[in-house]
Amino acid sequence: MIKVIHGVVHGKTIEVDEDLGLMDGQTVDLIVTVTASPGPCAEEIGSRESPKKLPGPPPGWQPGSRRTAAGMLADSWTEEDDRILEEIYRDRKRETRREVPE
Secondary structure (H helix, E strand, C coil): CCCCCCEEEECCEEEECCCCCCCCCCCCCCCCCCCCCCCCCCCCECCECCCCCCCCCCCCCCCCCCCCCCHHHHHHCCHHHHHHHHHHHHHHHCCCCCCCCC
């Protein structure tokens, strides 16, 4: 499960704006990003609605890693695979309309 939640840091504790829906003591992984605007003070939490943000990368993702969909195939990719993709590309570009006789 990936969920974007906003919160405020207090030392080693992060106070979140809403219930996470997890059991107390549940182990989680965190990806922390700093928001562009200054964080709300404790009184403002819950009194204003936070703007929606797009979710970040999945947990464990690293740039240049071969654990992406394309990267996982890199070790097993062959010249035949390149030939097949090139053929598919050419077929898609080929004219499919027929001339209408006059």
